[in-house]
Amino acid sequence: MTDADGGVRGRRRGQGELEGEVLSTLRTAPGQASAAWVQEQLGGGLAYTTVMTILTRLLAKGAVTRERAGRSFVWLAASDEAGLAAMRMRRVLDGEADRGAVLASFVTALSPDDERVLRELLEEAGDDGTDS
Structure with a gap:
């Protein structure tokens, strides 16, 4: 051009x-x-x-x-590029009526490595630091 x-x-x-x-x-x-x-x-x-x-x-x-x-x-x-991508993902999710279906579809499309990272992040987020 x-x-x-x-x-x-x-x-x-x-x-x-x-x-x-x-x-x-x-x-x-x-x-x-x-x-x-x-x-x-x-x-x-x-x-x-x-x-x-x-x-x-x-x-x-x-x-x-x-x-x-x-x-x-x-x-x-106020955010890095990963934060910007996360904002885009949340905006898409917020625009859908069936959030569960969107999340399920997203998770099933992840590679095994990405799924492992997601599981680790969810475990960390769920760990409140107490021993019960």
Whole structure:
């Protein structure tokens, strides 16, 4: 693909991929960061408005926080990429009427290794630290 100036455009990234890149970039910031800083760190290939859209989506998902700084905002990662994926999974689960069926289908599709990890995590979560 070429752009209007005859240069080669980069491949089009999906929304989830962009969110992950923006979140990863924010996590490398020495503190709160402006949208312009995020855009610069991503190499300038994204429009400022695209960066703002992604940051606003991440804010709605609880993956970032923001504070007013003058006439704009500064942003801070509130979650890592695993946390963002977990939020997506919860949102899908929350949108289904039969949560049990969704969870059962999810668990039966897991690889044996993933199932083992899930069992270990559930055991840890159920262990309240008391000897009974």
